[in-house]
Amino acid sequence: PRRLCHFFTMAKSSKRRHNNTGSSAKKQLKRILAHANAQSNPLAALPSAFLTVNVAPCKNNGNADGDNDALSNKHGATIHYYKSPLPEPILKQCLEVFERNMGEMYRKSEWGLNMEEKRKELLHEDARFLIIMLDENDVDDVGQSASPSNDTAENAVNITDDANEITSNTAAMAIDKKTKNASKEEQNVIGFAHFRFEPDEDSPHNPLLPITYVYELQISLTSHGLGQKLMTLIELLSLQLQMTKVILTVFKCNTGAMRFYLNKLKGYGVDECSPSNFEGEEDVDYEILSKRIGVGKKV
Numbered sequence: 001p002r003r004l005c006h007f008f009t010m011a012k013s014s015k016r017r018h019n020n021t022g023s024s025a026k027k028q029l030k031r032i033l034a035h036a037n038a039q040s041n042p043l044a045a046l047p048s049a050f051l052t053v054n055v056a057p058c059k060n061n062g063n064a065d066g067d068n069d070a071l072s073n074k075h076g077a078t079i080h081y082y083k084s085p086l087p088e089p090i091l092k093q094c095l096e097v098f099e100r101n102m103g104e105m106y107r108k109s110e111w112g113l114n115m116e117e118k119r120k121e122l123l124h125e126d127a128r129f130l131i132i133m134l135d136e137n138d139v140d141d142v143g144q145s146a147s148p149s150n151d152t153a154e155n156a157v158n159i160t161d162d163a164n165e166i167t168s169n170t171a172a173m174a175i176d177k178k179t180k181n182a183s184k185e186e187q188n189v190i191g192f193a194h195f196r197f198e199p200d201e202d203s204p205h206n207p208l209l210p211i212t213y214v215y216e217l218q219i220s221l222t223s224h225g226l227g228q229k230l231m232t233l234i235e236l237l238s239l240q241l242q243m244t245k246v247i248l249t250v251f252k253c254n255t256g257a258m259r260f261y262l263n264k265l266k267g268y269g270v271d272e273c274s275p276s277n278f279e280g281e282e283d284v285d286y287e288i289l290s291k292r293i294g295v296g297k298k299v
Contacts, residue, residue, distance in 0.1 A: 036197040036241040076135040084127035093189035132191040191219040202273040214248040
């Protein structure tokens, strides 16, 4: 099955339904996916301002929303598009962000945590990425500021509505330690999305429709709208490249992520192939969510 971990997401159902569909639909699907996967940088046509964000290290002073004086110290970051394989330093950072954000949740799940499998997933030839990287001049400043506070244990981990984003003393210490020991090209990933253009092979109605499957959405610094920014870009690219849906998987226990997709973002709901729609599978620990896009649908 396709493995997804949306910042606090979970893996995909492995059901396969083979509908009788004509050769013309198969040819159209093949053409659309080939065109989408051939894109070297589909972000190139967007204004540069749309790909830049201001971020600040979040010192948790007890405010669950991260709104504190630290946010006045802004730093620049830029969103980049990558095709697999990622450069090794960037791949390493993405895996580190994933394990910090998702490791404990995966260990407690029916899937377990396998970092070698996760590495293979990110190296898949069809993997595409949006990577948020600190601008070079701001790397040291952010790293030096991202130090842990002496807050209480109840604030050690804070999941917000901003795309499964996590603020934790553990993450802050990891960012601080990494910044001090790594060269600049190895320390500036603060978030990423891993997605693929695929057929909707689990659809009970039409498995030959092209969709975007979001395998990962991982953010290190919270309260800056980074998750929403990445999802907006993924939806925009999907619309431009003739995908019909954006699909992703979320752990049911990850209430912050569920609120983000179902309440904060517009148009997401439980997908028709989600296990909760099938008798006897209501207790599966994840939900598959999706948003239809295309003609008549707003992104």
